[in-house]
Amino acid sequence: MLKCYLFFCLFSLMSLVGLTQDYAEIRITEKLEQQQLTEVLQLLGEKYNLKFAYDNSTLSDQEINLSLTNEKLNNALTKILEGTGLEFTVLQSTIIIKAKASGEIESMSPTRFNFPLNGLIIDKQTGESLPNSIIKIEGVLYGTVSNTDGYFTLLNVPSDTCTIVFSYLGYKTLRLKLDPFSETQNLQIELISAPEMLNEVMILDQAFRTVKSGNEPGQVALNPTQLSSLPSLGELDLLKTLQLLPGISGTNESSAGLFVRGGTPDQNLILFDGFTIYYLDHFFGIFSAFNANAVKDLQLYKTAFPAKYGERVSSVVDITGKSGNMNKPSFGMGLNLLSANFTLEVPIKNKVSFLLAARRSYTDVVQSPLYNSLFDNISGENEKVELPIGGSRRFINKEIDPNFYYFDINGKITYKPSEKDILSFSYYQGRDKLKTNYNVGEILDPDISFGFDYSENDASEWGTEGFSLRWGRQWNKKFYSNINLGKSEYISEFERNRNLRVYLDEESQITNTTFTEENDVKDFMLRWDNEWNFHPNSKLEFGLLFNENDILYKVTSTDFELANLSDKGKQKSIYFQNTSRLFKKLSLSLGLRINDFSLTEQYYFQPRGSLTYNIGKNISLKAGAGKYYQFINRVISESLFSSSRDFWVLTDGENFPVISGNHFLAGFAYETSDFLFDIEAYWKSTDGLLENLRLTEPFFEIPGPTEAFFTGDGVARGIDFFLQKKTGKHTGWIGYSLARVDHNFPQLNNGNDFPALHDQRHELKIVNMYGIKKWDFSLTWVYGSGRPYTSPSAIYDLNLLGGAQKPFLYVGVKNNTRLPDYHRLDFSATYNYNIGKVGKGQVGLALINLYDRDNIKFRQIQGISLGDNSPDGQRLIVADVKLLGFTPNVFLNFKF
Known part of the structure; x- marks a missing residue:
């Protein structure tokens, strides 16, 4: 048992050790024709075992047309980024792509004050709406949350030069910089989910959290797609994952029922797309009854839940099912x-x-x-x-x-x-x-x-x-x-x-x-x-x-x-x-x-x-x-x-x-x-x-x-x-x-x-x-x-x-x-x-x-x-x- 504890401690400290790689000896030979810069970075990452990091919003959309023959990595990257307004630097084993420094700071005077901003937040890949997304004004403590169908209204935006921050659990945070010409009504905000990002690329401005404290006291949000790597007996088990949170019993492995802060499973209100689920177990409690592949969002209220919910005295688990891909078929x-x-x-x-x-x-x-x-x-x-x-x-x-x-x-x-x-x-x-x-x-x-x-x-x-x-x-x-x-x-x-x-x-x-x-x-x-x-x-x-x-x-x-x-x-x-x-x-x-x-x-x-x-x-x-x-x-x-x-x-x-x-x-x-x-x-x-x-x-x-x-x-x-x-x-x-x-x-x-x-x-x-x-x-x-x-x-x-x-x-x-x-x-x-x-x-x-x-x-x-x-x-x-x-x-x- 002692060896297992030591292994556990060593694993917990792995994040403190940075990986190093000597990129000086790498030579690049590629013929790039009409390829997007993101595609080029993916190609280099896969073929030459490189790790890139960048903020997706800074990348140029122009096509890359270039032939490289036995070029050193530094020279190859310089040629690839030429004319894009981007530059690179190497930090340990990661190649960081960023915008070139500029001496000019663009400034515009605001023309609109204290106006409303509204729209719909969706998944860029599937077109599904994203409920319970958080919308805030950068530098301001308050904000709002999208409703069940992903709609939001942010009232009283101070000016039309503010930066609006959109975030959803398991998705890349989006910052929208307003200007006097920006549209503020019926916006469609597209967020990128973590599974759709390139495996070889680390996004600098990421917010791919798996668990998040909600806006209400005692509230917790869970992202199903980001928890698939947790140990389980079968597929990802959402309720078993909830048992890993404080205030919910995690030693009750023979039941998917939730003992939340002194309550019993029957005292929890479990909603799936609005209707009540009375029994949560498969196989006598070894597994829970919810298929994570059909779940889009999960909100847990551990204590003092709001007046919207009733008929139970302990807690609430409100689950929203996936709507399905609106853009293309998937299997x-x-x-x-x-x-x-x-x-x-x-x-x-x-x-x-x-x-x-x-x-x-x-x-x-x-x-x-x-x-x-x-x-x-x-x-x-x-x-x-x-x-x-x-x-x-x-x-x-x-x-x-x-x-x-x-x-x-x-x-x-x-x-x-x-x-x-x-x-x-x-x-x-x-x-x-x-x-x-x-x-x-x-x-x-x-x-x-x-x-x-x-x-x-x-x-x-x-x-x-x-x-x-x-x-x-x-x-x-x-x-x-x-x-x-x-x-x-x-x-x-x-x-x-x-x-x-x-x-x-x-x-x-x-x-x-x-x-x-x-x-x-x-x-x-x-x-x-x-x-x-x-x-x-x-x-x-x-x-x-x-x-x-x-x-x-x-x-x-x-x-x-x-x-x-x-x-x-x-x-x-x-x-x-x-x-x-x-x-x-x-x-x-x-x-x-x-x-x-x-x-x-x-x-x-x-x-x-x-x-x-x-x-x-x-x-x-x-x-x-x-x-x-x-x-x-x-x-x-x-x-x-x-x-x-x-x-x-x-x-x-x-x-x-x-x-x-x-x-x-x-x-x-x-x-x-x-x-x-x-x-x-x-x-x-x-x-x-x-x-x-x-x-x-x-x-x-x-x-x-x-x-x-x-x-x-x-x-x-x-x-x-x-x-x-x-x-x-x-x-x-x-x-x-x-x-x-x-x-x-x-x-x-x-x-x-x-x-x-x-x-x-x-x-x-x-x-x-x-x-x-x-x-x-x-x-x-x-x-x-x-x-x-x-x-x-x-x-x-x-x-x-x-x-x-x-x-x-x-x-x-x-x-x-x-x-x-x-x-x-x-x-x-x-x-x-x-x-x-x-x-x-x-x-x-x-x-x-x-x-x-x-x-x-x-x-x-x-x-x-x-x-x-x-x-x-x-x-x-x-x-x-x-x-x-x-x-x-x-x-x-x-x-x-």
Whole structure:
């Protein structure tokens, strides 16, 4: 392990070592005819292994016509740049191209003052609009953000000689220098994405960051395309990447669900193109349900989110799907040891774009060593189990025959009938299907042919299907509207058939039982969102939402119905949020959301607010607060004998209380062009928590829900630290969280507080990304202190009628013990290459848990020793269900 830590430290310091190359001996022989200067630099970079750096805006567009024969590099570059107004210099191993110094400084007197500037921001390569782009006036602290469709309005531009700065996460920053003749209305701003830049060229003025703090306190933006080099078991996993940020649990590797600042996954609002996603996992949480190839933008609100969002009490993940290439058709494919994927983008007459992205595992056809490792991690390996019972030794041969696969599909059609309108239809479906056959045989006495055969056949299916139909319109430079109609449905179906045959010689007795569990969540929504820039220093957002949920939860065992919960609830909401800039340095946002819920027949008022104060150019203070309500609840059913099961129910204010939360946030940020240091402290209270406990269920009984529902509340508080290096060959971040989550249920633990199951006091994450020529290397390390669990305090023998005895577990203090600390080191190497002039490709290797750490998922009671011949008396047989050990994966991607 020590060697792995040393390797990790050395990798983190690689950026401090500059590469050197002796260019003096290089000779150039080329015949250049009618070639653009950028093409010439690309040719030289590839053929002669040169590295160039330049600001794209300074390059001349003129053609180069030149013949070079055995020219020294310096002479060749001088001839190439002659007449272009450019010159070069060599810094270490990089050739820097820049504009020649001039003694004249062009100056023009402004003619327009305090005027508006508006337009649309798009991707230059694909023509896709870029939501949440940042637009600022250079030298001024304030600015604005583009809306969902990429439109922006920057009011009160001081003069027509200002420089306007346009930036979007993962794209090259564009600086637009205005002059008295510049157009200021209906601009079309084209930004260049990092993947479209030449692999051999480093842009001096780059802003290709992968993660960025948003404009609101607690907000984070993520760029999917720039994270593909991070270690993963398959394709880029967006939600797993979010788990590398402070404030979000990164040790929960067996679930794609997000534990955000003390909240649980069901308390997060997950939106994809406007409709709600209720389940985020593929393969029991090994992967998330989102295909990164279909995602354009992701905004995360960790705490104190604005009034635009409701119906959850912890956080918001707002995902915008790709619209598809508007300029030319494109096609991509990918393959790894578990699954394959493809993406198709087709434009139609520059007004319509079509995108289709799909993934499917082939684990039901080919079971690779990686799949076997993952499945064994979930279900337990095929093994011979020895259980000491009553002092004797019995041998049970257990075989598991799994059949499993998952798939998801994204489709989107976007139509732009005019410069002001965008219509889109987005569809998503994700499914997991698993069938397992368990066969157990035991010979109790071979001399008399006495024994039993036991088998279980399990079938599970779960997933989400949804769609949205949206119309966005920029009515004028100040007013924008967005109408969204959406529907989604989550299903979870489980069926277990058990067959037991007890035989003695030629006679046998057969018993068959069936256990089924079904959970169905339907969600219908209609929302209307508006943005009105009614004043140069103020923006008003307001809207309406109608939402209907229909939920069914049903459990049966053979001929008995154990549970049947069915309900339908309607919700109407209205919200207002005003954001104003005061005294140039202070930005204040105040909002109110009002909900009317049919099952409780009550109104719920939710005030929200946040502020940001810029002390100087690089330093800002921030704070936020808000009230939140949630009307749907995922109940965790905890058991000592298996992993926790869960199901969704609709709150009714009586049996299932409405969940409410209060958020408070304060922070500090220091940001330069190269680094960001951010600290946020938070306090969150949550009322109406619900648990369904089966801690004392008898061993070997069929696990099913009971009436043991308990309600309580919780408090989460903590502080998150985030240090990010944004530019250069070596980028990445360090995140640390100090947190505490306590719950209180009056009927549990004698009414005393106890740590929540997801309470984790310390968590440290270090992310390194290093790019050199066509290679991208990544190294991540995650550490978390142990999580709590409930360990039984004692075992008693209950005397039954007839003199028989039955062991009984006594559970004392809830979550009274903690698992060992968690830590894991992951590594990946990616090689990027060009496929002629028409495509790009990637091939790579990922190594998960590099030093093979035995991290524990949960502790499971497998049996009770009666201890007839044991000096220790009765004792528990406890198994540590472990997470992934050392796991390698390879992948191949290409796109045309």
